[in-house]
Amino acid sequence: MSSETKQILTTDGIPLEVSLKKAERRNKIKAFLLVAPLLLFIIITYVFPIGDMLMRSVDDKMVTEMLPKTFKAMEKWDGKELPEEEVFAAFHSDFIKLVEEKREGKLSTQLNYTKNGFKSIIKKLRRKSKSFEEGNYKEQIMAVHKRWANVEYWQAIKRRAPAYTGQKYLKGIDMFKNEDGQIVTVPEDRRIHRILWLRTLEIAFFVTLFCFLMAYPIAHLLATLPMKYSNLLMICVLLPFWTSLLVRTASWMILLQQQGLVNDFFVGIGLVADDNRPEMMFNKTGSYVAMTQILLPFMVLPLYSVMKTISPSLMRAGKSLGGTPFVAFWKVYFPLTIPGIGAGCLLVFILAIGYYITPALVGGASGTLISNQIAFHMKSTLDWSFASAMGLMLLTGVLAIYWVYNKLVGVDNIKLG
Amino acid sequence: MTLKKDFVKFDKVDKSYDGKVLVVKDLQLDIEEGEFVTMLGPSGSGKTTCLMMLAGFETPTHGEIYLDGNAISSIPPHKRGIGMVFQNYALFPHMTVYENLAFPLRVRKIPKDEADKKIDKALSMVSLQGFAQRMPGQLSGGQQQRVAVARSLVFDPQLVLMDEPLGALDKNLRESMQYEIKHIHESIGVTVVYVTHDQSEALTMSNRIAVFNDGKVQQLSSPDELYEKPVNSFVAEFIGENNTFTGEVSEISGGKCKVKLANAEIIANPISVKGKGEKTTVSLRPERALINPTDKMDNNHMGKIEEVIYHGDHIRIRVNLLGNSEFILKVPNSSSNLDIKLGKDIKIGWNSDYARALDPK
Numbered sequence: 001m002s003s004e005t006k007q008i009l010t011t012d013g014i015p016l017e018v019s020l021k022k023a024e025r026r027n028k029i030k031a032f033l034l035v036a037p038l039l040l041f042i043i044i045t046y047v048f049p050i051g052d053m054l055m056r057s058v059d060d061k062m063v064t065e066m067l068p069k070t071f072k073a074m075e076k077w078d079g080k081e082l083p084e085e086e087v088f089a090a091f092h093s094d095f096i097k098l099v100e101e102k103r104e105g106k107l108s109t110q111l112n113y114t115k116n117g118f119k120s121i122i123k124k125l126r127r128k129s130k131s132f133e134e135g136n137y138k139e140q141i142m143a144v145h146k147r148w149a150n151v152e153y154w155q156a157i158k159r160r161a162p163a164y165t166g167q168k169y170l171k172g173i174d175m176f177k178n179e180d181g182q183i184v185t186v187p188e189d190r191r192i193h194r195i196l197w198l199r200t201l202e203i204a205f206f207v208t209l210f211c212f213l214m215a216y217p218i219a220h221l222l223a224t225l226p227m228k229y230s231n232l233l234m235i236c237v238l239l240p241f242w243t244s245l246l247v248r249t250a251s252w253m254i255l256l257q258q259q260g261l262v263n264d265f266f267v268g269i270g271l272v273a274d275d276n277r278p279e280m281m282f283n284k285t286g287s288y289v290a291m292t293q294i295l296l297p298f299m300v301l302p303l304y305s306v307m308k309t310i311s312p313s314l315m316r317a318g319k320s321l322g323g324t325p326f327v328a329f330w331k332v333y334f335p336l337t338i339p340g341i342g343a344g345c346l347l348v349f350i351l352a353i354g355y356y357i358t359p360a361l362v363g364g365a366s367g368t369l370i371s372n373q374i375a376f377h378m379k380s381t382l383d384w385s386f387a388s389a390m391g392l393m394l395l396t397g398v399l400a401i402y403w404v405y406n407k408l409v410g411v412d413n414i415k416l417g
Numbered sequence: 418m419t420l421k422k423d424f425v426k427f428d429k430v431d432k433s434y435d436g437k438v439l440v441v442k443d444l445q446l447d448i449e450e451g452e453f454v455t456m457l458g459p460s461g462s463g464k465t466t467c468l469m470m471l472a473g474f475e476t477p478t479h480g481e482i483y484l485d486g487n488a489i490s491s492i493p494p495h496k497r498g499i500g501m502v503f504q505n506y507a508l509f510p511h512m513t514v515y516e517n518l519a520f521p522l523r524v525r526k527i528p529k530d531e532a533d534k535k536i537d538k539a540l541s542m543v544s545l546q547g548f549a550q551r552m553p554g555q556l557s558g559g560q561q562q563r564v565a566v567a568r569s570l571v572f573d574p575q576l577v578l579m580d581e582p583l584g585a586l587d588k589n590l591r592e593s594m595q596y597e598i599k600h601i602h603e604s605i606g607v608t609v610v611y612v613t614h615d616q617s618e619a620l621t622m623s624n625r626i627a628v629f630n631d632g633k634v635q636q637l638s639s640p641d642e643l644y645e646k647p648v649n650s651f652v653a654e655f656i657g658e659n660n661t662f663t664g665e666v667s668e669i670s671g672g673k674c675k676v677k678l679a680n681a682e683i684i685a686n687p688i689s690v691k692g693k694g695e696k697t698t699v700s701l702r703p704e705r706a707l708i709n710p711t712d713k714m715d716n717n718h719m720g721k722i723e724e725v726i727y728h729g730d731h732i733r734i735r736v737n738l739l740g741n742s743e744f745i746l747k748v749p750n751s752s753s754n755l756d757i758k759l760g761k762d763i764k765i766g767w768n769s770d771y772a773r774a775l776d777p778k
Contacts, residue, residue: 317507319494320472321521322572328495331520335511 050395057168057389063110063160066103067094071161079158082151088138091157092129099126113383115156121145168389173197193373193390200369203287203359204352210292211299211348212341219303219340224312237300245294249361252290256281256362282364290358295351299344306340342409350398370394421485424450424608425471425576430480432466432632440466442632444480448610450575453602455611455619458629459655467629468578468612473497484576495524500569500577500607504584506561508553514540514564515549521572539571542601559590566598570607579611583618595621616656620644628652644702649689650775653700660706660744662699663777666690674774681739684715684769689776696777703733703745705771708757714766720744722761732757738765 008016064071069090077083098104104126111118121144128144142149159167159177170176170183174191178184185191218237222230240248255261263277272278280286310333318328356371363369370390377387425448432441441463448454456464469475471482473494481488489497509517518539522532540546543563553561562582569577579598583591599622602609613619619626620640627637628651636643636652647653650661662683668675674687676699685699707714720738731747734757738744746765748757757763 311505311507313503313505313507314509316472316474316494317501317503317509318520319474320497320499320501320578321568322495322498322524323520324495324524325493327524332509 050392053388053391056385057392058164058166059385060160060165060167061163063107064163066098066107066110067091067157067160070094070157074158074161077158079155080151082138082149083154085136085138087154088141092132092137092141095125095129099129111157111160114160115153117147118153118156121147121153168386169393171386172390172393193370196368196370196373199284199366200353200371203284203291203367203369204349204355206288207291207295207352208299208345208349210288211296212345214292215296215299215303215344216337216341219300219307222300222304223307223310234304237297240294241297245357246361248294249290249358252286252293252362253281256286256289281362282367284363284367286362286364287359287367287369290362291352291355294358295348298347298351302343302347303337303340306337306343310336338409342405346402346405349401353398353401354394420450422449423447423483424452424485425610426483427467428481428483430467430470430477430482432463432470432475433478439478440632441470441477444632444634446627446634446637448608449624450608451606453599453609453611453622453624455613455623455626456629457613457616457619457626457655460614462629463632464612464614464627464629465580468580468610471576471610472499472501472578498572498574498576500572500574502562502565502569502577502579502582504581506553506565506582508561508564508568510553513550513552514545514556517553517564518549518568518571521568525572527572535571535573539567542570542605543567543597558586559594562586562594563597566601570601570605574607576608576610579609581613582611583613583615591618592621598622620656628655630655646688647700647773647775650698650700650778653773653775654778658703658745658747660701660703660741661778662701662739662741664697664699666693666695666697666774669693673769676774679740681718683718683739683772685772685774686770688773690774697774698776698778699772699774701767701772703747706744706746706765706767708734708746708748708763708765710764710766715769716772717764717766719762720765722757722759722763725757725759736763736765 010016010019012019070087073087073090074083077087095104095107098107104122108119108122111122125141125144125148128140132140147153167177172193174186174194175183176186218233222233222237225233253260257263258277258279258281260281262280263272266272267274267277280289314332314336315328318332319325323331353369354371355369356375359367359369360372360375363372371394374387374390374394377383377390425446427444427446430441430444431439433439444463444467446467456467458464466475470477471484473489473492477490481490483489484497484499509520512520515536518536519532522535527535536549537546540549543566545560545563545567548556548560548564553564556564565582569579582598583594586594595618598609602622611619611622620643623640625637625639626643628635628643630651636648638646643652644657647656653659654661662676662678664676664678664683666674666687667677667682669687669690669692672686674685674690676683676685676697683699685697690697710717718739720736722734723737723742724733724735726733726735729750731749734746734748735742736744736746744765
């Protein structure tokens with residue numbers, strides 16, 4: 001009985017399920033082919049680079065490969081006293097090979113990241129090593145410079161033995177693994193990254209707040225004005241999108257500088273004295289002002305699209321039922337705009353947290369963000385693995401914020417349009 | 418308890434949106450306490466504007482509106498204490514049915530146990546007990562409509578305004594809701610001002626109907642009077658079906674007048690014609706004209722059947738009569754003895770009392 005009802009056949013005698021799958025397979029393939037170019041593009045431009053970044057940030061193979069014999073000899077060394085002759089001999093043999101390949105400069109750079117002072121002693125060692133005699137390398141190397149006789153430098157070399165390391169991440173939060181293998185914080189006067197992280201969060205938070213405060217009334221106006229006015233206003237909101245980011249930032253430089261228009265205006269209305277013009281650029285103020293203006297459309301648009309869907313009769317209903325205009329707004333209108341607020345805030349916050357050009361141009365020393373630091377390490381120090389590590393930390397931070405947001409508000413509550 | 422005759426009073430109210438066109442012209446309207454008054458009219462006739470002025474969302478350009486003897490033009494909507502049902506229900510989508518109904522009570526700071534009682538009562542009034550925890554989005558159109566009605570009544574307002582509340586419902590549901598709203602009105606005795614463009618809705622529900630056109634009240638009277646005794650040709654045209662003849666008054670005497678048509682003369686009841694030579698439109702309800710009348714009628718003419726439409730309970734016959742090829746007759750299905758065939762000439766008669774000579778179109 002049951003087997004009869006289970007198998008429903010089509011008129012051709014093919015089981016219905018098989019037929020259905022066959023029919024749907026074609027559609028699935030078509031759908032996949034449509035998506036395929038973008039998928040490929042994302043894999044090439046997004047998944048691979050991020051994977052590469054992850055690898056780079058923990059990759060420490062360079063020194064491992066440059067000093068293979070040394071690290072092998074060091075395995076037996078307890079790292080407390082100066083190592084034995086065996087280690088020195090291995091180091092010498094690795095070093096000679098590097099000098100032949102002209103790669104000792106890279107080694108000195110790498111070791112210098114771990115401990116300052118390697119650069120000069122490696123240079124000196126290269127010069128002196130030409131006249132080394134065979135045997136008793138410990139004596140000969142230690143004679144080159146007194147740092148070679150210091151156990152700390154050998155400990156520093158040993159720390160570079162693992163092919164993978166998390167030390168870049170530690171450095172990103174101003175911590176490091178000391179000689180005893182303990183994770184400690186760097187001295188207070190050298191804690192630069194923590195300040196930057198906190199400042200990035202602070203600026204992103206306040207820029208989001210300012211954007212929200214300014215965008216909410218604009219979006220409301222846009223959603224309620226008659227079409228012919230709202231179109232014009234919408235163009236005004238979108239105008240910044242059509243202008244180059246650099247141009248906009250540069251115009252803020254003109255406006256905000258000490259002899260700039262804003263300051264002239266303040267002096268003109270007697271708000272500040274001519275000889276006491278406030279600095280509004282190359283500090284946090286500059287970053288706040290310029291970033292808020294640039295990110296404003298990202299807040300206006302999601303808010304607008306949500307407000308557009310709210311029927312004006314709801315506010316009227318709220319009022320006719322006895323709510324004051326404020327109560328009607330707060331209890332009826334505002335809760336309905338939360339999806340837009342969520343989307344706008346998330347968008348602006350995430351964009352602000354990784355903002356680069358604007359703070360670099362108008363932020364000065366006290367207004368730069370973590371992304372400027374990442375760029376600095378990409379371009380100037382060429383410490384790409386550190387830049388990658390910080391980039392990943394930033395990404396993780398954004399994902400964490402997204403997760404918290406999802407827990408609090410719910411991602412399905414986001415409405416971008 | 419005496420009911421106030423002018424519980425709501427529009428006193429010489431004008432309204433213009435752009436300073437050029439008057440949407441409402443010199444409106445004079447009194448609504449009695451406990452009455453169900455419908456504002457009926459085509460779109461753009463100013464009826465919704467009047468309702469919005471009463472609710473407080475629009476201000477009169479000139480004149481004053483009184484509620485229970487007090488001028489209300491300067492009172493904001495939330496202090497008027499008027500319940501309102503909106504066209505698209507305007508339920509708060511983020512609140513449950515219970516919270517929707519609790520909103521007007523909460524802003525009035527009514528204690529929770531008392532509020533709960535009122536909400537229960539209001540929900541049972543619209544037979545929606547057990548729906549309190551639903552979201553509006555989970556309800557059907559008719560249920561949302563009931564919630565909107567319950568919400569407008571839950572805080573015991575003296576006056577409830579309804580702005581085409583049944584417009585979005587299908588025909589059957591609309592009819593049953595009409596009776597339901599009528600019964601609620603009868604049982605709690607609240608004053609209702611109802612706006613619609615659907616004449617059958619207005620005729621079914623109202624105590625009195627104000628027919629709006631062109632910013633003016635054309636006629637304010639009870640449904641039967643509106644139908645039987647329209648005062649001008651707009652009302653006659655707008656309410657129900659209507660046969661018209663246009664002509665010129667040739668004689669007027671003793672409560673009757675003769676109207677000269679293109680090639681005939683009919684006797685009519687002079688309503689808005691005063692003297693000889695005036696142009697007029699004579700209006701006659703289809704059911705007042707009879708085929709082969711047995712009683713004596715003072716109008717008897719021959720017409721040719723041009724179309725017969727079967728309507729189940731009655732048959733509509735289109736006749737070419739006295740040069741009017743759109744003359745409609747309604748014959749009950751039971752009168753099967755009549756010989757109705759296409760192209761046949763029949764005798765049609767009517768009493769001149771029902772042929773109202775009104776203003777020319």
